[in-house]
Structure formats: structure tokens, C-alpha cells
Amino acid sequence: MTKFNFTRRAVMGFIAAAGIAAPAAAEVDFTGKTIEWVIPFSETGGSAKWANFFGPLLSEALPGKPTVVVKFMPGAGSTKGANWFQEQEHEDGTLLFGTSGSTQFPYLLGDPRVRYEYNDWNPVMASGTGGVAYLNAEDGAKFDGSANALKDTDFIYGSQGATRLDLVPLLAWQMLGMNVEPVFGIKGRGDGRLMFERGEANIDYQTSSGYLGGSTALVNDGKAIPMMTWGALDADGNIVRDPTFPDIATFKEVCQATDGCETSGDAWDAWKAFFVAGFPVQKLAFLPAGTPQDVIDTYTKAFQDVVARADFAEISSKRVGKYPVFTGEGAQGALGTATQVPDSAKAYVTDWLQNAYGVSLK
Template sequence: MTVLKSTRNAVLGLIAAAGLAMPAQADVDFSGKTIEWVIPFSETGGSAKWANFFAPLLGEALPGQPTVVVKFMPGAGSTKGANWFQKQKDGDGTLLFGSSGSTQFPYLLGDPRVRYEYNDWNAVMASGTGGVAYLNAEDGAKFDGSANALQDTDFIYGSQGATRLDLVPLLAWKMLGMNVEPVFGIKGRGDGRLMFERGEANIDYQTSSGYLKGSTALVDAGKAVPMMTWGALDENGEIVRDPTFPDIATFKEVCEATEGCETSGEAWDAWKAFFVAGFPVQKLAFLPAGTPDDIIAAYTKAFQDVVARDDFAEISSKRVGKYSVFTGGGAQTALGTATNVPAEAKAYVTNWLSEAYGVTLK
């Protein structure tokens, strides 16, 4: 698929693009100011942990060292917050917005609730992430690297919605022949983990930051068993093990070991296309439409300084995982990768959503 190949290549070229020049800063000074970083999810999910990790580092790096406060605006799988941000114009630098794949996918699929346009916003930072699916202890004992012994089990999963980032695990489990019943309506992936902890769900998935912060304790306590990651992309656009979780098999590996699951064909191409759109460039930070160039430049330099810290690789690997961070022109290029999928993949997913969940999209 030529379009998908070019999308993969765009992802792999982002590191070079991250160094593109930005307009020179003027006398931007945020001394004494408070910057609100709005996250359109609940405070329990991976996006919250991502923003809470970067916020104090950003505050130290911006001119005048302002206080950066993370605020939450959950609802409608993040479209509520994104629609609100779309109305914010001519930013003075005191408002930042964070999106994730669960914001990107409704946009990609033409969800009628979407009233936002990514191309109107100013991307100043983007970062990749991964994801880990895991089982409860009882069902995890049956897992042997394939899903063969799990295909007769009835699973319950707390989901934000089928057109959100949950699309990636739901389609993966379908391809593995598993019977996973989603309970829609949670406000963030952290709420799905809480359902799992309370025994209301017996399967879950978290993005890397959420898994590192909340789910590893469940694994260490013997209450959860890792099943698979979504993997990462190598230099050839092939799926390899996630660098943050090198000891956990990828979905591709589990699929190859499972009867009836194929790593080629329409389903695989659709899954991989949405994985590429949703994870290698999964979380983005934006300034509103109309923000002056000098403020955009100040944020770009601040995020570049954060990434250049001597301790960044060490502290980020423990909090958000070992993934690339893109700034400036690289962030804008990343946005293009994250908001495009081949027409064939979109058609496959749209048909599947209609048949499996009765979801009708325009």
C-alpha cells in the first residue's frame, strides 16, 4: 500500500524534521504568569501522566519560569475538550492543549461530534508512546504466547469508545479471535484500569505512561499478566518490540502464534495503519490558532531545552517511556502523520465499527 508506506516513512523522518528552524524569539516573558495545560481526559489516564511529567520541566524552560498547571476537561472521548479548544483564538501563551490518539481517531473517522480542525492549531511538541494489553491472573495463567486458549473466554473491557484509541486493542483482540465485550463511556484509560482493579473488567490496555505508573504494580502483585504490546517501528517501517518493554511480545508475534490470525491482508493493513497514526506520534501539545510567532518560538525552544537536558533520557524512560519527542517543525510534521490514514484502512475500520458496534459515521 503506497500511501501507508509513505506514512511510515514520514514517521521515521520526523527526527530529522524536529530540528527545523523557527522564527526568532522576541522579548517573550512569562514571569509571574500561570499557564494552563488543558487535557481532554480524566486525571487518571496516560495523557494526564504525560502532561504532569512535562509541565514542571516546561515551566523551568520557558522565559520567566511560569507555573504550568495541568487541568482536565473530560467528556465525549476527548471531543468535548477539543471542540472547546477550537474556539480559543489569538493565544497569549498562557493556554496549551494536549491531545492523544483518542482525539485523533474521531477526526480521522469523521465522527459527527468533531468540531475541531487540527490544521488550525500550532503544534509545538509531539511524542510517541506505546501500549500494553494485560489479563487478570486467572486468564493470564492460560496465556502461552498465543490467544488459542483464550478464545472461549468472555472478556469485559472498560472503553472510552470504539472510535477512540481503543480501536487499536479492540481490533487486535478481534483478529485474535477473542470475545471481548467493551463497556463504553469511561472518561480515560485510568478509569479502565480502575474497573480492572475492582474486578469489573478482566482485560485492559494502557498507554506506556499509564502502564508504567499504574499497571506495573498490579503485575508485580500478581494481579495482572502482560499479554502484548503494540510494538514500535524500525527503520524499515516494520513492527519490532517496544523499547520500553523489550521483554513483552508484540501483537504481531502473538498474532503469528494464534490460529486464524494473519499478519497480512485487509484487517492487518487497517490495524497497522491506525497503529501508525495513533502511537509513534501519539500525544501532541498545541497553542491556539492565531498565537504570535514569537510565542510559538519561545515554546519550541523551551521544549527543545527540556529534551536536551542531561537527565531527560533517564527521567522520561521511567515516567513516559523510551520514545522520540519532536519539537518545532518536527512537531508540525508529526501532526500530519498522526492525522492521515489510507482510504482503504478507513473504509475497513468504518465497516467493522458499523458491524461490530452499530457505530455509524458520516
């Protein structure tokens, strides 16, 4: 019996090995195929912009120049699409999936709708962004590099919800001792900017591309004063000035200058953990579970070629900001950065959401 089992296992192993080895021998070629890049958001968001930017470039870089179409599967704050992707298996390498900070945060916070597991998937590309907070002209005049003079002002801010990426600015302002009241229920950061322009909100933040596209004009007209960026990460994981906005101080600098704001301790660790999960690695592209290595390699190579284009720096800085794009090993590392948050930080944020906004994710 033992011997038979052994033989059978050996045979099975051999077949399995052959099964894995066989496609590796064949060149991956997508001639005439259509790659579907599924985005779990609607057509209006930043992820749509991101996928629509990379889609045509990816199409040119993949062998056989397949058509890349972006498909939208919005719902349940992107958890619907991610749950769907969890069910998908590798077929012929024509399915790609994109996630954003709004997919990462529910996963980290234990949202009951989450039925997906990031570690089952194969990351092939990751990219980051930054964020800039700014004040209206009147209150901005009181800003002197610290928030000390802003503590007595009442602020109002148009927010998409405390459990989304807005968690990062809301927590930051609270750590600075500012009194910011969020008006929940807006549909996108563009609506937040409009609320700011109408004078209904007096503080706002935008991701880099939103800031470049809409808010710099306000700053140039003197209607808005930039306050701080969230910063960027250097190779050692330290927060440094955002390369897209080298003239604007980071939250870390403002915090250090402000009385009562600490750049160590529970609050800071929690803020930093969620900032890292939401911004420097905001968007990731995945192949489904069970994808063979050669297909992963093909995509990795294609994305590397995209990044290596002579004009990439120029076209990407306008569309998605000057931030590194991670591929291959880098993408794997980025996945770790985006999805590994210490339990203490999770607990801190969960408590804070409950106490400050009555949000419980159960």
C-alpha cells in the same frame, strides 16, 4: 486602475511583511506572564498527568520563566475543548493546547461533533506511549506466544467505548480470533484494571504508565500474565518491540504466530493506521492558528531544552514511559503521523464499528 491596485497591493504587502517581521525582531520574553495550557479532559486522565509533568519543566525553560498553569476544559469526549481551541487566535503566545488520541480518533472517524482542523494549528511538541495487554492467571496459562489456545475462551473486558483508544485492543483481539466482550461505560483505564483485579474482567490493557504503576505488581504476584504490547515504530515506520517492555512480544509477533491472523491486508492496515494515530504519537501540544514563527521557535527551543535536561530520561521514564519526545520538525512530522490515515482504513474501521458494536458516528 490596474496601476493603483498594484500600488495598493504593494503597500499592503509591505505593511503585512513589516507586521510579520516586527515581532521577529523583538525577543520573545514571558517575564511575569502566565501561560495557560488547556487540556480538553478532566483532571483525572492521562493527559492531565502529561501536562502536569511537562508544565513546570516548560516554565523553567521558557524565557522569563512564566508560570505555566494547566487548565481543564473537559466535555464531549474532548471535542468541546478542541472546538473551542479552533476559535482561538494568536494573542501573545500564552495559550497552549494539548490533545490526545481521544481527540485524534473522532477527527479521523468523522464524528459529527468535530469542528476542528488539526492542520490549522502549530504543533510544538509531541510524545508517544505504548500499551500492554494482559490476561488473568488461569487463561494466561493457555497463552503460548500465539492466541491459538485462547479462541474457545470467553473474555470480558472493561472498556471506555469502541470509538476511543480501546478501538486498538478490541480490533487486535478480534483479529486474533479471540472472543472478547466489552463492558462499556467505565470512566478510565484505572477502573478497567480494578474490574480485572476483582475478577469481573479477565482481560485488560493499560497504557505504559498505567501498566508500570498498577499492573506490574499484579504480574509479579502471579495474578496477571502479560500477553503482548502494541509495539513501537522504528525510523522506517516498522513495528518493533516496545523499548519500555523489551521482553514482551508485540501484537505483530503474536499475530504472526496465530492461525488465521494476517499481518497484511485490510484489517492489518487499518489496525496499524489507528495504532499509529493513537500510540506512538498520542499526545500533542499546539499553539493556536496564526502564531508567528518566532513564538513557535521559542516554544520549540524550550521543549528541546526540557528534553535535553540531564535528568530528563530518569524523571520521564517514571512518569510517562521511555518514549521519544518530538519537537520542532519532529512535532510537525508527528502530527502527520497522527492525523493522516488512509481512507481505506477509515472505511474498514467505520464498517467494523457498525457491525460489531452497532456504533454509527452520524
